[in-house]
Amino acid sequence: DSGVTQTPKHLITATGQRVTLRCSPRSGDLSVYWYQQSLDQGLQFLIQYYNGEERAKGNILERFSAQQFPDLHSELNLSSLELGDSALYFCASSEQGGDIQYFGAGTRLSVL
């Protein structure tokens, strides 16, 4: 158990809908990262937050947004969903930034 909690584990929804994925980092970790992994593909970095502020941005679509709250949990919002958004979404956390990232078990999103 990495100590990073992601909910829900599975999500099935329809095209055009909006969903929210939630992540609770390990106790004491200030950085949260979001990744997308499509079937048999590599990890695609989406966005990083550090202590409530956006720190780095990767290949995140405009339809996607995220935030980190004062209690350090984070949410990833995906809107106007398309079939191609079906993927595993991982959250990871680290103490600062640039150190070891610990990954949650992921949320498997299926867009039908």
Place this chain on the structure above:
Amino acid sequence: GQNIDQPTEMTATEGAIVQINCTYQTSGFNGLFWYQQHAGEAPTFLSYNVLDGLEEKGRFSSFLSRSKGYSYLLLKELQMKDSASYLCAVYMDSNYQLIWGAGTKLIIKP
């Protein structure tokens, strides 16, 4: 641009040794991570190299040459449970980014 290259797939035999290479061309470098990822599961941390040389941790070792932009992960006494993808990632302090390779899928045969 940033680029990390790893072989897509490798096959090895149970009990043998395998070396997974990773080469990188990035605008900065502060360290290199190796992660293991079993299919459908989360990546788990294996090693972190900042300085040149070999770091050994049980059956796994990781090597780094910063001048050559090169790292490898060495797995000894292979077990069936080592069948997984191995991800190489470079950390750049300048933009706080971790640049990930596409991963090497390692298949272990009896």
